[in-house]
Amino acid sequence: MTALATVPTAHPRPARPWRSVLRLQRGLLIVWSVIFTAGSGALLWAYGPGGSAAAAAWKTKCSVHGCDWSAPITNYHLARAAAEFLIAITPYVAAAAAGALIGRELENGTAGLAWTQSVSPTRWLATGLAVPAALLTAGTTVLVLLHRLLYDAHQVPVTWNWWSDRTFSANGTIALAYPLLGLAAGALAALLLRRAVPALVLGAVATALVHAVLGLARPHLWPWVTRTGSVSTGYNAPPNVLLGDQGAITATGAHVSDTCFTDRTCAKAFDVTGYYVDYHPASHFWPLQLMETGIVLGATALTLTLAFTLLRRRTA
């Protein structure tokens, strides 16, 4: 028999695949840092000097005759919209990047190069996802906190509602969960297709699909508050709420759609005794956020389980 090539050391230094991930994805890392810094900068500017200028413009320009949108106000809203856009597209960018990069490694065989060093395929995928997940989560957390800071300062209130889609998505935990789902979807797409460009597309489309479905389901993830009004008061929804179903109440207490509108005689004919409106008050913000976050994280876990199972079945 031959002698062993080496004598194993007592405490071997483990492999450090995360360093290799950072080295390989240096370009993306720089791009993400630049974009993240720009987004944070825009939010900080809007919170500080931009907001002050906009608020001053708001006070001087808004009169009983209406508002004049001056440049400071426009810039303020642009900065806010840009940051919200950045938070909104992060999941898609994550999905596309994960799909393309993992798909490319499988396509041209460099994944096999890593697996035949001392890193198992499972560990390779886990590291390849954990490093960007940590960076994305850190960056998005800062953006969300800055966005909340700006939102709470409430300096120029126009089109700034807690329930509007972009604002809701940028103000809480779902902004952290969706990028993780994107990464997982991109990874699964890459493992399924083993090619860069199709995986990029499939990852982004799958993320968009989940996002769209959950966007539709979003208001129904927490029980509505129902408020009723009499025939004389009519609809009686409080301000600054997310409105849901509304209609008329008949004498039997049934909720029916309101076909009469303000026509009193029509209402009498249909036996309308009052009106109801379903809504989410601002206090439902966190329950709605946490429910959706939970579902997104569940979907992420499921996607990752599928991805790892697939990888483990294919390799030894």
Next chain:
Amino acid sequence: MTGTAAIEAAALGKRFGRRGGWALRDCAFRLPAGRVCAVVGPNGAGKSTLLALAAGLLAPTEGAISVLGTVPGAARERVAYVAQDKPLYPQLTVAETLRMGADLNTDRWDASVAQRVVADGDLNPKSRIRTLSGGQCTRVALALALAKRPELLLLDEPMADLDPLARHEMMGLLMAQAAEFGTTIVMSSHVVAELEDSCDHLLLIGGGRVRLAGEIDELLAAHVRVSAPAQTALEPHPVVESRTTGRQLSALLRPSTPLDTDWHTSKPSLEELVLSYLRNPEASAIETPETAA
């Protein structure tokens, strides 16, 4: 032969896709440690699949393969593998590629080995991988493999894109590795002549099956090239190949008893042996005793 086999396969099979054809089927062989083994066969015979299975890149569809006494996935640290197309990250420099090798390995990694292999090829560490020639890429891939100080080195068509001089250098490097550390080397090729001088063990694969496995010396000794008059009965010796030209019969036999003294016999070359088996798929597969799994 006792001790741990470098590779041991039993009823090994691999099919790509549920309805795809079998790339490899019913493979059973044992490769003792410390050998330099040639995996020979025509294109598409299943050589690459076998090496990828041994490297733990693929899971077998049926049967089992063990590497250095364990499953391929558990032997990763001690096995090095260079794929046929030498995949490397094109955006990295040579030096960065070697640093990546250090990061992806435990402290078995010997940076000085990697640097020496690269330096011997006059490679600039600052060159990007995408600017290198095929031969230079092979050298970097080999540097990654050798710096692991592997007990088993799997090379899939390592010489395919090297010029004769580079081939010679590379073979020298590998033989030095085998001699110095007792590394078991398994390399595939469809050019038999390329491996004849440096290998002591043969694994002939054809049509996804093992056709011939054993020490090259023993395999050659077990076969005889025979010239005899036409219509000569060759029984009871198993015939690998026979051809009649005019009144002359020439055949490759695996004699089971002493041969008829009238026949004119000669020793076949390795290439003749391999070609005879490949031309005659119905000839039964043989394994020398020590490699029978």
